[in-house]
Amino acid sequence: xxxxxxxxxxxxxxxxxxxxxxxxxxxxxxxxxxxxxxxxxxxxxxxxxxxxxxxxxxxxxxxxxxxxxxxxxxxxxxxxxxxxxxxxxxxxxxxxxxxxxxxxxxxxxxxxxxxxxxxxxxxxxxxxxxxxxxxxxxxxxxxxxxxxxxxxxxxxxxxxxxxxxxxxxxxxxxxxxxxxxxxxxxxxxxxxxxxxxxxxxxxxxxxxxxxxxxxxxxxxxxxxxxxxxxxxxxxxxxxxxxxxxxxxxxxxxxxxxxxxxxxxxxxxxxxxxxxxxxxxxxxxxxxxxxxxxxxxxxxxxxxxxxxxxxxxxxxxxxxxxxxxxxxxxxxxxxxxxx
Numbered sequence: 348x349x350x351x352x353x354x355x356x357x358x359x360x361x362x363x364x365x366x367x368x369x370x371x372x373x374x375x376x377x378x379x380x381x382x383x384x385x386x387x388x389x390x391x392x393x394x395x396x397x398x399x400x401x402x403x404x405x406x407x408x409x410x411x412x413x414x415x416x417x418x419x420x421x422x423x424x425x426x427x428x429x430x431x432x433x434x435x436x437x438x439x440x441x442x443x444x445x446x447x448x449x450x451x452x453x454x455x456x457x458x459x460x461x462x463x464x465x466x467x468x469x470x471x472x473x474x475x476x477x478x479x480x481x482x483x484x485x486x487x488x489x490x491x492x493x494x495x496x497x498x499x500x501x502x503x504x505x506x507x508x509x510x511x512x513x514x515x516x517x518x519x520x521x522x523x524x525x526x527x528x529x530x531x532x533x534x535x536x537x538x539x540x541x542x543x544x545x546x547x548x549x550x551x552x553x554x555x556x557x558x559x560x561x562x563x564x565x566x567x568x569x570x571x572x573x574x575x576x577x578x579x580x581x582x583x584x585x586x587x588x589x590x591x592x593x594x595x596x597x598x599x600x601x602x603x604x605x606x607x608x609x610x611x612x613x614x615x616x617x618x619x620x621x622x623x624x625x626x627x628x629x630x631x632x633x634x635x636x637x638x639x640x641x642x643x644x645x646x647x648x649x650x651x652x653x654x655x656x657x658x659x660x661x662x663x664x665x666x667x668x669x670x671x672x673x674x675x676x677x678x679x680x681x682x683x684x685x
Contacts, residue, residue: 360414360415367410375390375391375392376388376389376390376391376403377389377391385441385444387437387440388404388407389433390403390404397426404421404423404455405455407421408420408421408455412453418452418453419453420444420447420452420453420454420455420456421444421454421455421456422440422441422442422443422444422445422446422447422456422458423440423443423455423456423457423458424436424437424438424439424440424441424443424458425439425458439458440458442458443456443457443458443459444456445507445508447549447550448508448511448549448550448551449501449502449508449511449550449551450502451550451552452549452550474493474497474518475517475518475521475522475525476525477493478490478493478494478518478522478562479521479522479525479526481493481566482522482526482562482565482566482569483526483569484573485566485569485570485573487562487563487566487567487570490562490566491559494555494558494559494562495555497518498551498552498555501514501551502551511551511554512545512546512548512554513546515545515546515548515554515558516542516545516546518558519541519542519545519558519561520542522562522565523535526565526569531565531568532564532565532568534564535561535564535565541561544557545557545558578616578619578620579620581606581608581613581616582616582617582620582621584605584606585602585605585606585613585617585625586628588601588602588605588606589602589625589628589629589632590632593629593632593633593636593655593656594654594655594656595656596656596658597629597656599613599614599625599626602625613625629656630666630669630670631670633655633656633657633666634655634666634667634670634671636654636655637651637652637654637655637663637667637675638671638678640654640655641675641678641679641682642679642682642683648660648663648664648675648676648679651663651675663675
């Protein structure tokens with residue numbers, strides 16, 4: 348199987364190579380080109396010449412590779428004892444040639460009678476659920492292992508390449524159907540050749556790589572989204588802790604312990620999410636509560652400082668002026684507080 352030029356020129360060249368490498372003795376060869384563009388070589392030899400025939404086929408493939416400067420894959424059918432059996436042998440050779448999809452090109456494949464496992468296709472078609480679960484949970488390492496396990500199952504199930512390609516297309520289709528559209532990149536959604544590229548993969552390994560690339564791109568987007576959602580949840584919990592405990596003398600370690608995370612990580616995460624440090628947010632919340640008390644109560648500024656979490660009036664006055672530009676007493680008078 349070597350696409351190089353027209354079938355006529357390929358036949359002419361193949362016939363030349365066949366003649367040049369014609370083994371001496373009792374092996375006769377004839378080359379022909381099929382309608383599908385494959386070059387066929389029919390060998391006629393005595394049963395005792397099996398080893399020399401195989402050696403000839405190896406040398407023929409290597410010579411074609413060298414002279415055509417391209418990959419050449421050879422499929423070899425069963426030995427037959429009459430001309431009437433040649434069509435069946437040719438079909439077997441084409442079946443053997445299909446192994447290039449599973450095991451790679453640029454090789455010589457001999458036909459073997461292998462039966463397809465009856466439940467292989469059905470069981471493989473359900474594997475998309477495992478892949479989708481891995482994507483939804485951001486487990487890309489597990490997804491890669493599961494996809495490779497699916498591929499190895501396909502490789503050993505002796506399924507025809509066209510059926511395998513349809514299985515891959517079905518897997519991708521079901522994965523896409525099972526995910527939220529916002530988890531898919533614009534490139535994937537708008538690519539009109541997405542399934543064609545997968546179906547057109549020349550080998551099983553390349554089909555696996557193409558599907559893995561799509562899953563990896565989608566998985567990365569989902570991981571980022573999950574991380575953003577998780578970070579949002581953590582920031583929400585930090586705010587809840589501040590609202591419940593702002594009257595106490597709380598530390599960064601207290602806040603980190605409340606969400607079961609490292610203090611430095613919590614500090615960085617909160618600043619990235621809100622644009623403020625945790626303590627800036629804590630002090631701002633305390634001052635907002637102090638402003639309510641200054642407007643609506645008769646407590647002294649000293650008492651209010653204690654009620655909103657400051658141990659002394661100096662700290663309270665300093666932070667109040669930082670956020671409001673005036674002292675607590677000036678603020679109270681300006682708002683008509685008592």
